[in-house]
Amino acid sequence: MSSWTDSLRFAFQPVVNLTTGTVAALEILARPECGDILAEARRDPELDSALAAAAVRCAAQRETLLPLHVNAFAGTVADLGGLAAMRQAVRAAGRLPWEVTVDLTPPFTHVPQRSLLEGVAALREAGFRISADGLGDGDAPLRLLAELAPDLLKLDASLLAHTAMVRAMRTLCEESGALLAIEGVETEAQCEAAREAGAQLAQGDLFAAPSRLPAADVYVPPPRPALALPLPSGPPVRQFLRPAALLPVNARAGEVRALLTGAPEVSGVVLVDEYGRPVRSVRRDRFLLSLSGRYGHALYADRPAVRLGDVPRTVGLDATAWEALDVVAGGEQSRTADDVAVVDGRGRCVGLVRLTDLVRALAESRVEEAAGLNPLTRLPGSDYVTQEVGRRIAEGRTFALCWLDIDHFKQVNDGAGFAAGDDLIRSVALGLQQARTPTMRVGHIGGDDFLVLADPGDLERLAAAVLDTPWAAGGRPVTLSLATVLCAPGSVLDHHQAASCLAPLKKAAKALRGSSWVLGRAGLPGYELLRGCAANSASSSAGYVTRA
Structure with missing residues (x-):
């Protein structure tokens, strides 16, 4: 044994929690200074078992208290069952079995499956956790994967380019109660893709390269800002x-x-x-x-x-x-x-x-907010917007209250079907969220009606997002109508009065052809026609002026 132990070193690579940005565990990797002892261990279960035990002893010498991931070839577990040498090393180090995850590594193809399942069962009985390693870059059969029911699935980062496969693995994890990890993460783009895929854990050189000393601090890129409404101001x-x-x-x-x-x-x-x-x-x-x-x-x-x-x-x-x-x-x-x-x-x-x-208090407020969300778009209702209207009136701020809806939506549902109509409403809601600014509030009143509160300077951005986009449902083009009332300080007393000023503008916008936008000012007659065409010449001169 001295021949290989003298030339063998171990390195530690952190397994990172993508939510908290902290180190969740350490994987111990064998690093031979000469020869190819890992190739020998693949053929020699006794040697592989000794490597696993040596890895545990090395971790004990480094006095790390973090959970450990120890590699073992699937053939070794099938041949030696409960890995007695590793279990003895764990006891000698004073560690608990459930602090250690056994990473089953390929090849799996020629391993007796019944023996492997029995060996995994023995490890589980002793309290060890099981991880299926190298998925996507190995040869693990899906049927075997289902029967192993590992506590953790480790996917190679190359699979992130195939989102359908990653989603399938994520679904498997959800149904079995397992965690999903992405290994080999080298770029921030891969880290963000891992988050979007629903992976809880990750490891790779982006966070920390394998090192002789266990790393306590790692670099984890912050998550990309979500396309969601800003958090409500909450109670004072x-x-x-x-x-x-x-x-x-x-x-x-x-x-x-x-x-x-x-x-x-x-x-x-x-x-x-x-x-x-x-x-x-x-x-x-x-x-x-x-x-x-x-x-x-x-x-x-x-x-x-x-x-x-x-x-x-x-x-x-x-x-x-x-x-x-x-x-x-x-x-x-x-x-x-x-x-x-x-x-x-x-x-x-x-x-x-x-x-x-x-x-x-915030947990209770979030429950109340969730109860008020529209189930189709996950947007809050009109109360969310009108409460903010009242706040801006009290603060003496100028604001713009907007109403948006889909033209002839009943015909959309009748012609393209309600499923296509629902998809269209969700798409419009997403467009509104993408156009939002930190001061903008978006509410889904119901059906195809939306309410938006914005600063006057954000109106062009909002209109471009919803009116310049080519909308369609079931292959049929669809247009939208937007009505806006600008409310200067003192022009309205409450949200009821602001909504009353908006009502005739909604009617005017709906009377126009194509995607339309009309803008009025609270307390002043008339409006500006900013987008759309009048339906006939008689109405084209009634009640509005065009912007110069």
Whole structure:
């Protein structure tokens, strides 16, 4: 054995969680410095088993606590059953079996399937997890794959070019409760494709190349912004405001300790300057842990408490719950449970909000929003838009309220069928989402009617997206009508009045031929015809002026 162990080294490659951007596990790869010991191990189950055991021992020497992926040829598992040498190495290293995933690697073709299934069953009985490795670049039969029912499927990145295959594997994973991983990811485009395919895990040189030392930090590209409506503003943080325990910035650690021990309900103390502005945040658990250690009280009790505090996380009194949650998510992971200090316009601390309160309230609001989504387009209803109309009226902002619908939609359904009509509505909804800006709101009123709230400067972008696109249903061309009312500050009192001003413009737009757009101003007569043609000469001079 010494001949191959002396020339063999192991490398660690992270298996990355694409959602959290963290390392989920480490795959241990054999790296012989001379010879082709892997080719020998493919033919020699005893040698392959020894390699798996050596990989576990190497991980133990590196003192990594991450879960491990250990490679074993399918033929080895079929021949040796439960891989006794590896199991012994796992016990000796003090690791639990369910912390180790056995990556079954090809070839599979000439492996006795019954023996392989029995060997996998023995590993599962012992608590090990099973991964089917090298799919797409190997020879694993689909029938065998179904019978193995692995906990993890590893697809080669080359399969990302064949989306139908990846979707099929994703469906298999969903039905069997397995996870999907993409290996060999080298570019950001492949990483994004893996996300879009529904893969939860990935590995490859893009994140981190195999290394002698286990990597704790990896590079994971941020996900591409989704084509979805922006998150609602959410409830204001003032709804969740709790009193803050305040002490002057020059307070001693003993004073902080006395406050915390005398008030168990207080989760932390905010140290403020002479003007009441937060300088440091002292978290209860971290502070008391520092003082509870050996000599901790003697070392810290009479020293400034500011030395045991952190830079406070703050939000303004007018911030929303989502903004407060962003502050929490954007900081260090070790501080995700910290309270957020709420400050007024002068920067003075007026209270605290707790993460648990924010998460509970936002979860409830998301449930309410989901209940109001249109099942066809997954867009919210008119309430979503009209609430924002009321907010902009209160703020004294100029806004544009738009109504959009599909011309002669009943004829579309009658001629092309309701399925084609539904597809058309979904396509229009997608076009609206692609045209949206951060300040735009889109609602699906029902049927083929949409409501859009936009800034005046975004109207051309919106019109181009929905009116310049050649729409069709069942091979038949379709046109759209767009009506817009501009509402200056003071021109309307509420969303009811804005909708009332929009109603005649809708009627005017529907009377035009082709894709049409008319624009009016609240409180003023007439409108501008920006797109479309009048149906007859009599109506062409009634009620509108064309833009110069």
